[in-house]
Amino acid sequence: MANIIAFARDSLTNLVSRLGTERDKASHSVYATPILSDEQIVNAYRGAWLPRKIVDIPALDSCRNWRNWQAGDGQIEKIESEEKRLNVRGKVMQARTQARLLGGAAIFIGTGDNNLREPLEVENITAGGVRYLTVFSRKHLSAGEIDRDPASEMYGKPSFYRLNSRDGATVDVHPSRLAIFQGNAIGDDDLAFHQGWGDSVLTSVLDAVKNADSTAANIASLVFEAKVDVIRVPNFMASIGNEEYKRKILERYTLANTAKGINGTLMLDKEEEYETKSASFATLPDILDRFLTIVSGAADIPATRLLGQSPAGLNSTGEADLRNYYDRISAMQEIEMTPAMYRLDEALIRSALGSRDPSIHYTWAPLWQMTDKERADIFKTKADGARAIAGGNGQPPLMPVEALSDALVNAFVEDGSLPGLEAAIEEYGKLSDQEEDEDEVAAALPAPSRWQAANDAAPRTLYVRRDVLNAKEIIAHFKAQGLETTLPADDLHVTITFSRIPVDWMKMGEDWTGKDGRLVISAGGPRMMERFGEATVLLFSSSALSWRHEDMKRQGTSWDHPEYQPHVTISYGFDGDLSKVRPWTGEIVLGPEVFEEVKENWKEGITEDAER
Incomplete structure (x- = not known):
């Protein structure tokens, strides 16, 4: 007696819609090798x-x-x-x-x-x-x-x-x-x-x-x-069997297309119909x-x-x-x-x-x-985290500073944040390898009273500026163009921040412009003359100043305007045609940062210099 093998298939079947039955086209689809x-x-x-x-x-x-x-x-x-x-x-x-x-x-x-x-x-x-x-x-x-x-x-x-x-x-x-x-x-x-x-x-x-x-x-x-041209010809199908008719019809529309190509005019019989389908x-x-x-x-x-x-x-x-x-x-x-x-x-x-x-x-x-900015942000985050672990401001360190130093060296070598760091460490040694003289360490540390004052300094308003060191050269440029009065040379400056909100000055850090503190804005680049209220100002671009301004904002300073634009105020008394005044395109040499408290009556001391 023959063996009967039955196959059971678990699937959804609907006899009304024929889903899963032999009439369902999709039910018999399989994947082949x-x-x-x-x-x-x-x-x-x-x-x-x-x-x-x-x-x-x-x-x-x-x-x-x-x-x-x-x-x-x-x-x-x-x-x-x-x-x-x-x-x-x-x-x-x-x-x-x-x-x-x-x-x-x-x-x-x-x-x-x-x-x-x-x-x-x-x-x-x-x-x-x-x-x-x-x-x-x-x-x-x-x-x-x-x-x-x-x-x-x-x-x-x-x-x-x-x-x-x-x-x-x-x-x-x-x-x-x-x-x-x-x-x-x-x-x-x-x-x-x-x-x-x-x-x-x-x-x-x-x-x-x-x-x-x-x-x-x-x-x-x-x-x-x-684009397809459709031409309806009377009695076309009835006459197409005539060889002479086929020859003439081909000559006829060859001539019509030639004429259309030459002068854009299609010549047809009155009874013919022409239509274009696109x-x-x-x-x-x-x-x-x-x-x-x-x-x-x-x-x-x-x-x-x-x-x-x-x-x-x-x-x-x-x-x-x-x-x-x-x-x-x-x-x-x-x-x-x-x-x-x-x-x-x-x-x-x-x-x-x-x-x-x-x-x-x-x-x-x-x-x-990563972009340069992303790398810089990561580096800053690691550095800030290391400072927090190292303690300070009266807080004890969370781990030995030597161990933290070794870990930071490994991290910066691995991600390439500081090229050449590994070679420098091998030359100068790790922090844990340094044997410091206790007297030298004590002498290097600030006096306790000064350290306490620096860390517990009372917040105060902050106005930071850089004076223009080549102001006379810039003033001569604008007076040669008809400005009768300008600010005195010793009053030309660039404002970096003007914070009416009190902040801790010690958290502002320092700029990285070199030992003498000077910042030179190279000649050329975008320069424009604008009016800020009563003031006639020279606008220029400086990523160093913009970065410094934003860094101070991150530390809590306020700013009264929607955005920061580096500029030098030239005059408060010029009311002529500003479009005829050419901006200064030479170098702008700026001195070190000057920290002062905000003076709300600063306009009272403004004077104009009429000398040429």
């Missing part, structure tokens, strides 16, 4: 721009900023020199590209050994021991027998790889001699079309790419049909954008990176998409590339230095680069 030949994959890569970018972009980005070695003095230079000699960066990028395109690739570590079937003993590599690196794709390097021993560390992986040469000879290579890069994971090794390797990244995205390419091609073909392209860009968005999602590459276009939408910057993408690349570097390159890196270090220092390691350089 995707099979692409190497020829199809390479043709897509060579002949279409989207497949090429999908393969190349992540491979390029994963090697673009490369990595930062952490090692002792002189070791980093030797390792980086060895990397350049062997072109490690270029070989890794080539292997990554081949792996993404064909499903797998490997870098062969050439050491001159004859028996390649034996494991590579990296511990025996000496200086210059790595002679060359060679990249082999899956097409040239076939996986051997898969190790199925559960107790083996190589379980599920090929026990050897077979290199196929052009003359038909084969060479077996032990996996330890290869840095192996895989394509997309297959999910089930038993279903692997190429045993021991992965899939091409194009396997899962090629349908989306074809749809986008087909849509773009169809839109391009519509361009030629954008195709609409209004919604086609949106349709194409949707297909390209699907490609971007399938490739897991942001449209801003894949298509090189600006993000769409109000207030859209694409920054979040790029950050997520860069995080994914960083994860690929740590999870995929670092393990694949482990033996290569071990061999590289020994080939560069002759031995292996256990403290040597590297970090992948971040793809997302």
Whole structure:
């Protein structure tokens, strides 16, 4: 008696709507095994721009900023020199590209050994021991027998790889001699079309790419049909069977089109009708954008990176998409590339230095680069945090200052905030290494009463200015243009802050303009003449003054105006045509900062100088 096998399927079925029945077209859709030949994959890569970018972009980005070695003095230079000699960066990028395109690739570590079937003993590599690196794709390097021993560390992986040469000879290579890069994971090794390797990244995205390419091609073909002329001819169908009629009709409209091309006039018979129909392209860009968005999602590459276009939408910057993408690349570097390159890196270090220092390691350089302002803000935040930990203002330190100093040195060396810090520390020593004389330390500290006064200073209003040191030269320039009176030379200044809110002056810090405190505004740049109420002022630009003003605001000062604009008041008595006054474009030399309390009646002391 025959065995009857019944299959039970748990699904939603509705006989009224025919959902899930044999009349439901979607219910019988299945996913077939995707099979692409190497020829199809390479043709897509060579002949279409989207497949090429999908393969190349992540491979390029994963090697673009490369990595930062952490090692002792002189070791980093030797390792980086060895990397350049062997072109490690270029070989890794080539292997990554081949792996993404064909499903797998490997870098062969050439050491001159004859028996390649034996494991590579990296511990025996000496200086210059790595002679060359060679990249082999899956097409040239076939996986051997898969190790199925559960107790083996190589379980599920090929026990050897077979290199196929052009003359038909084969060479077996032990996996330890290869840095192996895989394509997309297959999910089930038993279903692997190429045993021991992965899939091409194009396997899962090629349908989306074809749809986008087909849509773009169809839109391009519509361009030629954008305008169609329709002419209605009496008795056309009844007469078309006459050969003489066909000849004459072709001559007739050839002549009409020629006349239209010459003078823009179309000549027709009175009984003929002429009509022009134009195709609409209004919604086609949106349709194409949707297909390209699907490609971007399938490739897991942001449209801003894949298509090189600006993000769409109000207030859209694409920054979040790029950050997520860069995080994914960083994860690929740590999870995929670092393990694949482990033996290569071990061999590289020994080939560069002759031995292996256990403290040597590297970090992948971040793809997302901070702006100078972001770096400065992070540095300031770390410095402020260090000050808080170190104590002060009557508060005890939270940890020994020497330990804090060592931690800060490590942090600033790691993030590159202070270039050359490591070399300077080696030359001058750490804080914990310094042996200070107690008398010198006591002499360097301020007197207790002065220290207490400085830290407990009562808040007061604050007016900070810089006097113009070349004021006579500037005044002569404006009087030569017709200004009868100006402020005296010793009254020309630039105001940095005018805070009616009391603040602690000691928190304002000091400017970084040098030992003599001078600040020189270079000649040129934006200069304008404006009126601020009754005052005629010279406007100029200075990032140093603007930064100092904002820094004081962060410390609590107030400002009566919406924004800060550096300027020098020239006169309060000029009422002529300001458009005819040329601004001073030479240097503006400013003296040190002067701190004073705010004087609300400051206008009472203003006088004008009429001398030329």
